[in-house]
Amino acid sequence: MEPVTAHDGSAEHRQQVMRWRKLERARLLAVRMSVGADLRLQWSKSLVALVADSADLADRTVSFYWPFRGEPDLRPLAAIVLARGGRCALPVVVEKGKPLEFWSWQPGDALAPGVWNIPIPIIRDTVIPDIVLSPVVGFDADRYRLGYGGGFFDRTLAAMAASPLVIGVGYDLARMDTIHPLPHDIAMSLIVTESGVRPIPAGRQNG
Numbered sequence: 620m621e622p623v624t625a626h627d628g629s630a631e632h633r634q635q636v637m638r639w640r641k642l643e644r645a646r647l648l649a650v651r652m653s654v655g656a657d658l659r660l661q662w663s664k665s666l667v668a669l670v671a672d673s674a675d676l677a678d679r680t681v682s683f684y685w686p687f688r689g690e691p692d693l694r695p696l697a698a699i700v701l702a703r704g705g706r707c708a709l710p711v712v713v714e715k716g717k718p719l720e721f722w723s724w725q726p727g728d729a730l731a732p733g734v735w736n737i738p739i740p741i742i743r744d745t746v747i748p749d750i751v752l753s754p755v756v757g758f759d760a761d762r763y764r765l766g767y768g769g770g771f772f773d774r775t776l777a778a779m780a781a782s783p784l785v786i787g788v789g790y791d792l793a794r795m796d797t798i799h800p801l802p803h804d805i806a807m808s809l810i811v812t813e814s815g816v817r818p819i820p821a822g823r824q825n826g
């Protein structure tokens with residue numbers, strides 16, 4: 620693969636990073652899809668428990684996502700959020716190149732296919748999440764996230780008046796040394812994989 624050699628913030632550097640990311644996304648997605656569905660489901664169950672423990676969900680509005688392309692399935696966590704007095708939402712692409720909207724959702728609600736055929740609620744009831752669960756294609760040691768390349772989460776987080784807690788959710792296999800962060804990249808607050816939370820929230824080092 621063509622390495623990233625320019626480190627000067629030039630247009631050339633940016634172009635190299637974007638080309639490199641495209642190949643890395645394809646590589647990481649292929650690795651993810653090569654894992655059997657049974658193992659991914661097992662990891663998803665670990666992730667539900669770890670995410671539930673990584674943040675105070677009581678009375679919070681939490682943005683989920685409808686899993687596709689082998690993403691962890693965190694939907695069982697929605698019942699826990701609701702039981703603790705919280706609300707749930709799904710991210711919705713309203714226009715390419717624009718921030719996502721978060722539409723109120725709970726398990727059992729009617730859905731319709733949105734962009735990329737990802738299901739979205741049939742009713743547009745926009746909410747502002749306190750906690751955003753963000754699926755990662757890749758993540759690095761500084762908690763930067765590589766997504767599908769649409770820039771949706773970065774654009775959305777940049778546009779929000781109050782920063783939510785952003786939990787990047789993925790599998791250990793998505794770990795990278797660096798995503799070669801660019802000025803628009805926004806680091807996650809936490810990254811959770813099937814093997815744990817990084818960094819470990821203060822006061823939970825013994826858990």
Ligand SMILES: Nc1nc2c(c(=O)[nH]1)N(C=O)[C@@H](CNc1ccc(C(=O)N[C@@H](CCC(=O)O)C(=O)O)cc1)CN2
Pocket residue numbers: 684685686687690710711712719734735737754766767768769771772
């Ligand atoms: N499960 C899930 N739902 C989600 C997201 C996600 O990452 N996972 N999203 C998180 O963002 C949003 C959808 N993300 C999307 C990202 C890119 C494109 C898209 O059309 N991409 C272009 C290629 C982009 C490029 O490489 O330049 C395309 O396919 O033509 C569509 C949706 C909202 N819902």
Ligand SMILES: Nc1ncnc2c1ncn2[C@@H]1O[C@H](COP(=O)(O)OP(=O)(O)OP(=O)(O)O)[C@@H](O)[C@H]1O
Pocket residue numbers: 640764765766767768769770771772773774775777803804
């Ligand atoms: N705040 C922003 N304002 C305008 N453009 C942005 C912003 N954040 C990201 N972008 C643009 O989005 C494009 C994709 O960015 P990037 O490679 O970081 O996507 P990604 O994080 O992998 O995708 P996604 O967030 O959809 O999962 C880039 O061209 C970038 O310039």
